[in-house]
Amino acid sequence: MLLIGCSKEEPVSSDSAPQDASYSMRLSIDLWPGYYPAIIAKEKGWFKDAGLNLKLDLPGNTDKMLALFSAGSIDAVAVAFGDAILVTRQMPDIAVILVTDESAGGDAVLSMNKEVLSDLKGKRIGTNLGGFGELLIRRMLDLQGVKVNEVNLVNVDASKVPDLLDSGGLDVGHTWSPYVGQAIEKGANIIFSSADTPGLIPDTVAVSGEFRRSKPEAVKIFLDVWFKAQNWWLTHYQEGNQLIAEATGQRVTSITLEGIRLLDREANVATFNDATSEQGLPNVLKTYNEFYARAGVIRTPAAPSILASEFLQ
Known part of the structure; x- marks a missing residue:
């Protein structure tokens, strides 16, 4: 079983690294259903089978997780897009590689x-x-x-x-x-x-700029396995909920996709490249940049280059 804890003191890491994996990646996620395909894939052993040693943490505190990411202690985070943009204050070259879902009531x-x-x-x-x-x-x-x-x-x-x-x-x-x-x-x-507020809160996975440049094949493996797990969950919903509950220590009744719209690969390609509608990722980025500028949170807007759609092809 994948051991995931919600302690605010220290993230609880998953099982030890397989020695035969071609790549390694440390990912921290918020407790949010849109990110649970990573848990399913880890439990099923699909990352390992694909040659990726994924170390999975669930710190239970978004601010601490973002601080660890900004400090370079972890390779990737699964957080709301608005939170990923905040990281550009310390890491302007991060790469948003995936929109996991849109919060539609969640x-x-x-x-x-x-x-x-x-x-x-x-x-x-x-x-x-x-x-x-x-x-x-x-x-x-x-x-x-x-x-x-x-x-x-x-x-x-x-x-x-x-x-x-x-x-x-x-x-x-x-x-x-x-x-x-x-x-x-x-x-x-x-x-x-x-x-x-349709389209206001997309949820994402972002990797560090260094990881983006040095391990592009690992990113592609991660995405392939992610979409495999996402599809499996949608076709084995109750079984998937049970697996997630056991892995995270939640009750099965707490696992739900109500109010959450998962995005598959095709939907990801569409939103990454949609510069015309308000819900397209380029315009959502603009919305957050403007909000953060007015609030004095970010002096330099996050650049469009953080949207790394090349890995989705």
Whole structure:
């Protein structure tokens, strides 16, 4: 079994490296269903069979994971596209090699008060500030005609939102699956979600610039195996859910693709090259660059060259 832990102290790595693998790659992922094909492929031994020793970590803390990636301690991360763009502050040459999925309801804004959407002024609203969660919150506020300075934005990790809502530490909070389900179990209600902002939150896998340049064949192997695992999951859904639950220590009922649109290879090629629609990756990159510039988060916009579609061919 792949051992994956959610400790904030140290990532828990997968089993030891096979000695006959041609390439090695260390990947850290958020706890998010769109990234679970990596778990399936690891459990099935498909990476090893293809000649790739994939070391898989699940740190359980996005900020720490991004810090490790920026420091060069890991080769790749699976995170929301908005978070991947943030890494360009330290690593401008990262490569986004894959859009795993689009959040189409999987990211949610919740409150214990289901009527709070009509009365947001003065409320404590939690999300990971400076990232895609803040952009989602700002879109919600815009649609409700509420200014940012009329609410209290609080910086919190997504995993903490269910407990903070339950304890009264937050009035409103943004998080994602499986934490959305945990919050609902505590009595919270979804008041807004990524389904209300189509295309705003694509989820991705990014590799370091050094890995992109030195191991292009490893990237191609990774993608081939990823799409194999993704397709297998969609055709063996219950079996796949059981495998993922055992590997991550979650309940099977917590594993769901509801609110998540997985992207296969063909859909990836389309979104990487779609410069005309708002949901095409080049224009989503522009949206985040503009948001981060206004917020003073990034001085130099992420370059279009971070979109590494060449590996998908």
